[in-house]
Amino acid sequence: MVVGDVTTGTDVLVIGAGPAGYVAAIRAGQLDLDVTxxxxxxxxxTCLNYGCIPSKALITATxxxxxxxxxxxMGIHADPAIDLSGMVSWKDDVVDQLTGGVEKLCKANGVNLMEGTxxxxxxNTVRISHDGxxxxxxxxxxxxxxxxTGSSPIEIPNFSYGDEPVLNSRQALSLDSVPDSLVVVGAGYIGMELASVFAKLGTDVTVIEMLDEMLPGYDDDLKRPVKQHATDLGIEFEFGYTAAEWSEREDGSGIRVVADPVDGADVAADGGAAAGEAEAEGEGEEPASLDLDAEKVLVAVGRRPVSDTLDLDAAGVDIDDNGFIETDSxxxxxxxxxYAVGDVAGEPMLAHKGSxxxxxxxxxxxxxxxxxxxxxxPAVVFTDPEIATVGMTETDAADAGFDTAVGKFPFxxxxxxxxxxxSDGFVKIVAEENEGYVLGASIVGPEASELVAELGLAIELGATLEDVASTVHTHPTLSESVMEAAExxxxxxxxxLNR
Incomplete structure (x- = not known):
């Protein structure tokens, strides 16, 4: 029997209960609005259930x-046994605790909760369909x-997430056994974080990236120690290639992933094995495709906005060519x-930005x-070591017309x-030269994700280098590095040594 249609009303409707949506709902409830x-x-x-929190739990455990x-x-000799199913179970317990907390907070702030699409x-009207x-x-x-409504993983041709060996990030975080070998498609932050997780679990990892570098958008000096650590873990990189197809090996030993060279890419620039072979074949020859063995393949090439299920045309809401909802300040x-908030409203796709x-x-x-x-x-990559940035880079500041003073302190x-x-990495601060106002900062190293908050506050408050340098920092702490960079x-x- 189908329940008849019922019409109700609310002051504020929030669609989606991720970090952007539930925060909006709670804040609206605090402001005495009727919220659904x-x-x-x-x-x-996604962040709490399948992304940010579970990935950081597994990063910490590994x-x-x-x-x-x-x-x-340090004089410690150990060889820990890894129980991935137990690790995933612990991760799930953390997630359950936090999701239960979100629901309680919403109810405590008078938010009406409704399940459905x-x-x-x-x-001025939506239809809400209930599952079941x-x-x-x-x-x-x-x-x-x-x-x-957030975002979802981008699926590439010939790699359906419905196929058992093909994983998106959500599926990779729920495996109950460690794969012997893994091909990761995409060297962005999701690909690099999970590549490191599985390498530390003992998986043979190969990363395919269509560009000629990992973590595009970050400065080379920030990426250098991350790449070195990844290489030390045994992660192999194949830059200038794109995943073309996969098939099962006839002997049942796993899968075969074929990667084709990207037109015009300098695949030999990073010294990959296949690239080096192609270079040896003769200058000017087209590089060969790669034929990689693996047990699983993880596709991490980015995320797309979830806007196609909303029928935004019916409400007259504009979206751009990529499906993001256009918004103002x-x-x-x-x-x-x-209104639109979070991933569906465009880059950067960051949970704290959505909140x-x-x-x-x-x-x-x-x-x-x-x-x-x-x-x-701020933006953070939870690799080993971590990368964190906030505000302007040196290039950004110069492009904006600032004369800059730059300070750096190595860990x-x-x-x-x-x-x-x-002790790999550094803290770097960029400031306006004359008055000393802090414009931005970049950190690569231990606890970069925590250290960047102080520098974000400095930018927000209009603090100067002198303000940061004259603030007494506890010794011995990593945060002293922020003070030393300002000095x-x-x-x-x-x-x-001073610059």
Missing amino acids: LVEKDAYGG DIAHDARNAEQ ATFTDE DGQGSETLEFEHAIVA RARTSVDHI MEGQVAAEVIAGEPSAIDYQAM QASGRALTTGE NALGHAIHT
Whole structure:
């Protein structure tokens, strides 16, 4: 029996309960608005259930095992046994605790929770379809709507995620056994993070990347120690190639992944084995395709916005050629009372960026003078070592017309870094030369994801190099490196040579 259609109403409809959506809903509830939050899958969205949190849980677990296995210099000799199913079970427990917390917080802030898939029927109404036989659908009228439907993994031709050996990041994080070998397609942050995880679990990993570098968009000096660590883990790179197809080996020993050279790519630039062979065949000859053996293949070539299920045309909401919803500095779409936040609203696809946008959207709806400011938006790659950036790079600052003062402090000069056994990398600060205002920072090294927050705050508050340098930092800590980098930019660093 199908339940008859019911029409209800709400002040604010939020579609999607990821970090952008649930934050928007809670903030709107705090502002005394009547809020309905619709989620079709799981509270917390992709980030909490299948992305940010589970990946960091496995990164932490594999780091512990790897560090214990490689601590001979500290006088520790160990060979930990890896139980991947137990590791995944622990990861799932962490996720369950956090998703349950999101649901409780929403209810405590007066948010009405509704399970289902929302589709616009006009600019003030959605139809919500409930999963399951006999669940039916209902109509919801709203005064304001916030779209926070997030993103999903991009699928490439001939590599369907429905095929057992082909994995997206969500599937890779739920494996119950460690694959002997893995081909990773894509050397962006997701590909590199998971490549490191499986390499530390003992998997033979090969990374295919169509560009001639890993982690595009990050400066070479930040990527250099990450690539060196990846190589030390045994990860092999094949740059200038794109995955073409896969097939099962006739002997049942695994799969065969074929990668074709990208037109015009300098595949020999990074010294890959196949590239070197192609180069030896004769200058000017086309490089050969790669034939790689693997047990699994992980496709991590990026994510696309989830906007095609909403019927945005019915509401009059504009999207760009890539499916992202176009918004202004207050998160408003082309329809003034409909907002979009998070991944579906465009790059950068970062959970904390979505949360900030969600808060802004809720506050704008409530009549507050709130607006989005990306000036101090940090970005982090949880590789080994970590990379973190915030604000402007040296190039950005120069392009913007600033004369800059740059300070740098290597972790090899940090007593605390040396005592952790992780001393590769550095902290770099970029400031405006005359007044010393901090414009940006880049960090590669231990706990970069934590250290960058101080520099983001400096940018947000308009702090100067002198402010950072004169703030007493506890000794011995990694955070002293931030102070030392600021002192280096001022020309009076104590524990490194001044630039």
